[in-house]
Amino acid sequence: MKINILGAxxxxxxxxxxxxxxxxxxxxMENALKESGLKASxxxxxxxxxxxxxxxxxxxxxxxxxxxxxxxxxPAFRVEGACASGGLALHNAINGxxxxxxxxxxxxxIEKMTDHNQDEITNALMAAGSDEERMAxxxxxxxxxxxxxxxxxxxxxxxxxxxxxxxxxxxxxxLNPKAQFQSPITIAHVMKSSKIADPLKLLDCSPISDGxxxxxxxxxxxxxxxxxxxxxxxxxxxxxxxxHDRKSFTxxxxxxxxxxTAYKKVGIKPQDIDVCEIHDCFSISEAIATExxxxxxxxxxxxxxxxxxxxxxKGSIICNPSGGLKxxxxxxxxxxxxxxxxxxxxxxxxxxxxxxxxxxxxxxxxVGGSGAVAVIHILQN
Amino acid sequence: MKINILGAxxxxxxxxxxxxxxxxxxxxMENALKESGLKASxxxxxxxxxxxxxxxxxxxxxxxxxxxxxxxxxPAFRVEGACASGGLALHNAINGxxxxxxxxxxxxxIEKMTDHNQDEITNALMAAGSDEERMAxxxxxxxxxxxxxxxxxxxxxxxxxxxxxxxxxxxxxxLNPKAQFQSPITIAHVMKSSKIADPLKLLDCSPISDGxxxxxxxxxxxxxxxxxxxxxxxxxxxxxxxxHDRKSFTxxxxxxxxxxTAYKKVGIKPQDIDVCEIHDCFSISEAIATExxxxxxxxxxxxxxxxxxxxxxKGSIICNPSGGLKxxxxxxxxxxxxxxxxxxxxxxxxxxxxxxxxxxxxxxxxVGGSGAVAVIHILQN
Numbered sequence: 217m218k219i220n221i222l223g224a225x226x227x228x229x230x231x232x233x234x235x236x237x238x239x240x241x242x243x244x245m246e247n248a249l250k251e252s253g254l255k256a257s258x259x260x261x262x263x264x265x266x267x268x269x270x271x272x273x274x275x276x277x278x279x280x281x282x283x284x285x286x287x288x289x290x291p292a293f294r295v296e297g298a299c300a301s302g303g304l305a306l307h308n309a310i311n312g313x314x315x316x317x318x319x320x321x322x323x324x325x326i327e328k329m330t331d332h333n334q335d336e337i338t339n340a341l342m343a344a345g346s347d348e349e350r351m352a353x354x355x356x357x358x359x360x361x362x363x364x365x366x367x368x369x370x371x372x373x374x375x376x377x378x379x380x381x382x383x384x385x386x387x388x389x390x391l392n393p394k395a396q397f398q399s400p401i402t403i404a405h406v407m408k409s410s411k412i413a414d415p416l417k418l419l420d421c422s423p424i425s426d427g428x429x430x431x432x433x434x435x436x437x438x439x440x441x442x443x444x445x446x447x448x449x450x451x452x453x454x455x456x457x458x459x460h461d462r463k464s465f466t467x468x469x470x471x472x473x474x475x476x477t478a479y480k481k482v483g484i485k486p487q488d489i490d491v492c493e494i495h496d497c498f499s500i501s502e503a504i505a506t507e508x509x510x511x512x513x514x515x516x517x518x519x520x521x522x523x524x525x526x527x528x529x530k531g532s533i534i535c536n537p538s539g540g541l542k543x544x545x546x547x548x549x550x551x552x553x554x555x556x557x558x559x560x561x562x563x564x565x566x567x568x569x570x571x572x573x574x575x576x577x578x579x580x581x582x583v584g585g586s587g588a589v590a591v592i593h594i595l596q597n
Numbered sequence: 598m599k600i601n602i603l604g605a606x607x608x609x610x611x612x613x614x615x616x617x618x619x620x621x622x623x624x625x626m627e628n629a630l631k632e633s634g635l636k637a638s639x640x641x642x643x644x645x646x647x648x649x650x651x652x653x654x655x656x657x658x659x660x661x662x663x664x665x666x667x668x669x670x671x672p673a674f675r676v677e678g679a680c681a682s683g684g685l686a687l688h689n690a691i692n693g694x695x696x697x698x699x700x701x702x703x704x705x706x707i708e709k710m711t712d713h714n715q716d717e718i719t720n721a722l723m724a725a726g727s728d729e730e731r732m733a734x735x736x737x738x739x740x741x742x743x744x745x746x747x748x749x750x751x752x753x754x755x756x757x758x759x760x761x762x763x764x765x766x767x768x769x770x771x772l773n774p775k776a777q778f779q780s781p782i783t784i785a786h787v788m789k790s791s792k793i794a795d796p797l798k799l800l801d802c803s804p805i806s807d808g809x810x811x812x813x814x815x816x817x818x819x820x821x822x823x824x825x826x827x828x829x830x831x832x833x834x835x836x837x838x839x840x841h842d843r844k845s846f847t848x849x850x851x852x853x854x855x856x857x858t859a860y861k862k863v864g865i866k867p868q869d870i871d872v873c874e875i876h877d878c879f880s881i882s883e884a885i886a887t888e889x890x891x892x893x894x895x896x897x898x899x900x901x902x903x904x905x906x907x908x909x910x911k912g913s914i915i916c917n918p919s920g921g922l923k924x925x926x927x928x929x930x931x932x933x934x935x936x937x938x939x940x941x942x943x944x945x946x947x948x949x950x951x952x953x954x955x956x957x958x959x960x961x962x963x964v965g966g967s968g969a970v971a972v973i974h975i976l977q978n
Binding site for chain 1 (some may be wrong): 609642647648651656658659660661662665670672673674675676678685688691692693695696697698720721723724728831834835836837838849850851861949964
């Protein structure tokens, strides 16, 4: 069964203080519907990826709430797995189609984060961590800083090497009108930015963002599609919540596992990927991800990017043409779906200034917690 | 494809102050595994139904957390739809099997509520409602009291008629060693209990509870099953979050829609059901549910029960042999799975003192919010 993408759209990401979560959801859904040429009444079910609405806004039951906003009383679900909520919602939506339970469904990722103060957000995000990490006073930059320390020491990687990842992603963001940050930065900017958790500095970290993204997928092959893009694989794997329970600090086993299964099911090698969206919540995350996804040799993820190899725009496997979490923004529940929207636009050849040439196979890499869950999707045209 | 139940177990429901959520989850999962004869390594994926862990305990990412507790790194998901979270998790698990993505999965429902004070719980539960309801100061007993007022007026139903529902469910609970309340009560007890939201009194309301329930389901027909029970239908429907946006206060359209589809898919009539578990968060909920499920004529749900007709133990469609939410308890995320466990035990003939004679077809009715989402499962042996 082919799972085709009929519509894909994101709102602008950023500090969107003047819109409610309902308005944000509506905008993404209406644009995806418009693109698909479908009416809301043709949608069989709704899957919502969201992490924080309950914790920060005391609003649960987001499936029903968003279905109400869509104006239809259809089966609706909220799927949550921290920052991987969007990807996990899509995975369950795909299962719903393959099961024959639904034919055409809408998947929305949404998060509204900037209306809350910094302490509230920091604590809320630690809901993705473990009791031990919270009790030790860890924050997510702190947890990823531990990974960065271990990685830099093991592979003789410098802060400048890591900084190159943010520079690349800000450059890509400068080409994306939906990105939260559209200004290019330099290594010097990153190095001079405030230290958050050694060795991570402000410009190594993705921002707090608002945003929504929607995709409409179908198993109905009677629907004509102008520029067909389909989802060839959707794989999920998990790991321990706590960093200290893992065998390695410099590789995420959930990413290794889910991506290996995805490559195998589609019958491709990592090098066959033309374009990908990586979950770069911190610069170190992208360095490790490019290795776990087998784009770079172990220890060379950051170095390859610093040398302008492989993952920069016009390279051989372009990573994060949207600007990634770093520059495009990271409304946590929306991120996994925004990645799908970006790859869809790339494979359709509709990505404007940031179009990757001859993009035929794309991958998305969405992670929850410090690697406790990973979702890999492979898209083809 | 047949979706067989291999294992089904609940913990004791009640005020379980001495156990953590992890311990509670582990107990339910280990007992379900023991019953199935499987090892954790034979489980392909995990689906967790939970509403409040983020809001009350600042713990998200429950899929990964519970997978860690199970000791396996498998795909794991948290599905949330307020008090219907358990049923919605099962629905997505079934889709996962039918899609061919997974063969044998575990579905856990869990909630830990009694460690928090009354105000915290009351506010947290209103996360299932709408902004308007919260801003008006409504609580869930308040919202259901409005439904009860409308229902009593429209159909000339008395408080004593509604009280009969609690009396029936406490009688059933007295036969269930896992129930939170195992003491029978009388109409006089209900009538004398404190008023919560007119006309609902304390004994019209389900309690705040802790508990976990787990089922293991498979599409693998090579696994031998001693007493086979399978899931014949799994249907979901939604409605508006706010009561005031609905056409009727005396019927839940999500329940009407999901149950009609389920009956049709299985090819049975409501009267073919032998035993069912109803989401009686309040006495009024069961009255309306028996009508929406078409067990009773419109306006006769409570009256039929008051007359000892139909739904009482030894009647023709036994409702809530577990004691229902009222007497068995209502750990919200666990409820939808506990219902499946109860019906499984009934269809296997293993329900002990509360065994419904010749039970062959069972139904579960799991609702989120004041009817914003409904999940119906039909089980057969």
